[in-house]
Amino acid sequence: xxxxxxxxxxxxxxxxxxxxxxxxxxxxxxxxxxxxxxxxxxxxxxxxxxxxxxxxxxxxxxxxxxxxxxxxxxxxxxxxxxxxxxxxxxxxxxxxxxxxxxxxxxxxxxxxxxxxxxxxxxxxxxxxxxxxxxxxxxxxxxxxxxxxxxxxxxxxxxxxxxxxxxxxxxxxxxxxxxxxxxxxxxxxxxxxxxxxxxxxxxxxxxxxxxxxxxxxxxxxxxxxxxxxxxxxxxxxxxxxxxxxxxxxxxxxxxxxxxxxxxxxxxxxxxxxxxxxxxxxxxxxxxxxxxxxxxxxxxxxxxxxxxxxxxxxxxxxxxxxxxxxxxxxxxxxxxxxxxxxxxxxxxxxxxxxxxxxxxxxxxxxxxxxxxxxxxxxxxxx
Numbered sequence: 076x077x078x079x080x081x082x083x084x085x086x087x088x089x090x091x092x093x094x095x096x097x098x099x100x101x102x103x104x105x106x107x108x109x110x111x112x113x114x115x116x117x118x119x120x121x122x123x124x125x126x127x128x129x130x131x132x133x134x135x136x137x138x139x140x141x142x143x144x145x146x147x148x149x150x151x152x153x154x155x156x157x158x159x160x161x162x163x164x165x166x167x168x169x170x171x172x173x174x175x176x177x178x179x180x181x182x183x184x185x186x187x188x189x190x191x192x193x194x195x196x197x198x199x200x201x202x203x204x205x206x207x208x209x210x211x212x213x214x215x216x217x218x219x220x221x222x223x224x225x226x227x228x229x230x231x232x233x234x235x236x237x238x239x240x241x242x243x244x245x246x247x248x249x250x251x252x253x254x255x256x257x258x259x260x261x262x263x264x265x266x267x268x269x270x271x272x273x274x275x276x277x278x279x280x281x282x283x284x285x286x287x288x289x290x291x292x293x294x295x296x297x298x299x300x301x302x303x304x305x306x307x308x309x310x311x312x313x314x315x316x317x318x319x320x321x322x323x324x325x326x327x328x329x330x331x332x333x334x335x336x337x338x339x340x341x342x343x344x345x346x347x348x349x350x351x352x353x354x355x356x357x358x359x360x361x362x363x364x365x366x367x368x369x370x371x372x373x374x375x376x377x378x379x380x381x382x383x384x385x386x387x388x389x390x391x392x393x394x395x396x397x398x399x400x401x402x403x404x405x406x407x408x409x410x411x412x413x414x415x416x417x418x419x420x421x422x423x424x425x426x427x428x429x430x431x432x433x434x435x436x437x438x439x440x441x442x443x444x445x446x447x448x449x450x451x452x453x454x455x
Contacts, residue, residue, distance in 0.1 A: 083180030202353030241431025242357035251342035277305010287402035363427030391426035
């Protein structure tokens with residue numbers, strides 16, 4: 076069997092695709108896989124790290140607004156979509172996949188549209204409660220739509236094409252216990268670990284909050300922190316620290332450009348601080364980790380806050396909106412929670428209750444069912 080997976084832009088789109096590919100490879104080791112991503116985006120690094128071939132297409136985003144510059148940018152994007160669809164069509168004819176699976180990002184549109192026109196079985200997975208622009212544009216073209224939330228069904232014109240699967244989580248997240256992960260990270264049995272992660276690109280706002288927090292952490296021995304700065308702002312963050320003569324290590328903070336060993340780090344954590352991307356939330360519920368969520372305000376339809384409120388309502392998360400806290404108040408809440416293990420345990424149980432641990436298997440079942448259905452039709 077041959078499979079093409081397409082995803083792009085953020086780890087939240089890439090990691091579900093890697094989870095699905097990993098499970099398909101476990102079930103059918105002889106299968107061949109090819110990823111199609113956006114040139115210059117992080118999938119061009121993450122996918123090869125996971126052991127898969129990836130080819131890049133020239134993809135640009137859609138600018139919001141009605142300015143002349145936005146119009147010109149979107150005209151270039153339209154040209155790129157046309158060129159990328161032609162290139163994807165050529166690649167698909169050469170590779171001849173049994174199915175094409177998309178898990179989000181602008182690159183999904185030209186690839187899945189080309190596959191649909193070639194009558195190759197197509198599936199798209201939408202992690203967020205509200206469908207993104209790409210998923211909405213593909214809804215009438217693909218054979219199956221897979222969603223992470225039951226409430227997502229109502230946003231599609233053909234609900235019979237929609238299956239609720241949850242969001243897939245990479246198999247690596249099942250490899251660690253809290254104890255094994257902490258041992259490998261060299262943590263003392265009694266010390267707490269806080270993980271601060273803000274998407275693959277990072278958050279300038281939260282990097283600023285951490286910068287202001289560092290002087291407050293001087294000399295503290297209550298917890299360690301691993302903070303993911305993000306590739307976009309890492310150099311600026313380092314420059315700011317140098318200018319202010321701040322040393323994260325002296326404050327028991329490990330500031331990284333990106334957390335590549337996320338399954339291990341997340342397993343070891345006592346508390347997570349993060350955005351509310353659906354893929355991240357799926358990983359957190361799978362691991363049963365209590366979380367302080369600061370939803371990104373820079374997303375379509377405010378979908379991150381809507382994702383976060385689902386976890387908050389269940390009792391697994393605390394939600395803080397940007398502008399409603401500073402470094403001092405955030406640190407106070409972190410310390411309050413770490414000093415209340417019973418509350419953390421209650422949050423952990425609430426998070427675990429929201430998990431869909433077999434989401435990857437559900438998606439793989441849909442893929443194989445669609446392929447078998449097409450094969451039976453072709454044989455008849």
